[in-house]
Amino acid sequence: MEVKNLENPKDYLSTRQSARYLQVSLGTVQKMVETGELLAWKTQGGHRRILTSSLEQLLKRRRLGIRQRCGAQFLLLAIMKREASFEGFSALTEHWKSEVNLHMSADSLEALMQAVSLAPDVIYIDAQISPVEQVHLTSYLSKNTHTRNIPILVEDGFLKLHPQILDISPENKVLMDSGTNSIRVGKKHKNPLIRSYKSDLLLLENGATNIKFSEKLEALILDCMAKKCEAA
Known part of the structure; x- marks a missing residue:
């Protein structure tokens, strides 16, 4: 027409x-x-x-x-700072319209092994994890053959302080300076699979689930799923 x-x-x-x-x-x-x-x-x-x-x-x-084809259900790996956060994050996902198969880990090494063995659809990294640890996690996940095509969610403030994290891509040679904890990159290809979320409380002061944060996080995950399905 x-x-x-x-x-x-x-x-x-x-x-x-x-x-x-x-x-x-x-x-x-x-x-x-x-x-x-x-x-x-x-x-x-x-x-x-x-x-x-x-x-x-x-x-x-x-x-x-x-989203209707790919977002009906998904496997989510949440890497948390401490096990005490598991209950709050699990309560967050109970309000999602999509069916989620949730796996959580408070140990980085265990989380990396789970990422390879489970092949999750999306990986969530808790904002409370130290920046150095987040850099190492993101670097490994983005470079490993088995995990480099999995969307990774990192906190918005962390990404603003460390925008070079987007340069951690399979096409780039990344070096970590142990003295300054900084990243050095050769050729720069931005990694579209690293997405940011705005951190908020999992539970409100009265113990209720933070519904607004829950809805925003689910929407972000569905968007990641949609783009992943488009690229497939």
């Missing part, structure tokens, strides 16, 4: 820009226009202009379908 009326330049993209936006080929975008999946109009020179609102709606429909 093609729309003839002219739109504001900010409201449309070219076919090539649309292909980059959707991460598909030019031919795929052209077919989507012809089949009516995308709304477009043509310039006097015959060039297609695709409505950004149409592109956004297509992505929403895709994400919804992927």
Whole structure:
């Protein structure tokens, strides 16, 4: 379906820009226009202009379908600072709409072995774990053949203080300076599987589950699952 009326330049993209936006080929975008999946109009020179609102709606429909297929249930490995946090985190997941197979560990070495043996869909790293330990955990998980394609959730404040953690990718050579606990990287390829969450209390002062944090964390995990399924 093609729309003839002219739109504001900010409201449309070219076919090539649309292909980059959707991460598909030019031919795929052209077919989507012809089949009516995308709304477009043509310039006097015959060039297609695709409505950004149409592109956004297509992505929403895709994400919804992927979440329905891939987000119904998942295996989550939570690496916590202490075992005392297990109960609070477990209570957090009880309010999720998705079915979660939850595994937790308060020992980094045990967690790394679990990550390899269980092959979880997502790995959550507790904000209370020391920055040095988080760096080592993220580095191993991102470089190991068995775990490097698993999304890793780290706390937002940690990521802001250590943005170089995003450079820990299978394509990069990473060196850890034991004297300064800093990371040195050769070529830089950002790791899209490292995502951040805003830390909050697992339980409120009255002992009730922090529902807002629970909902935000589930939404982030579902988004990770959707992108993982898209890339599969």
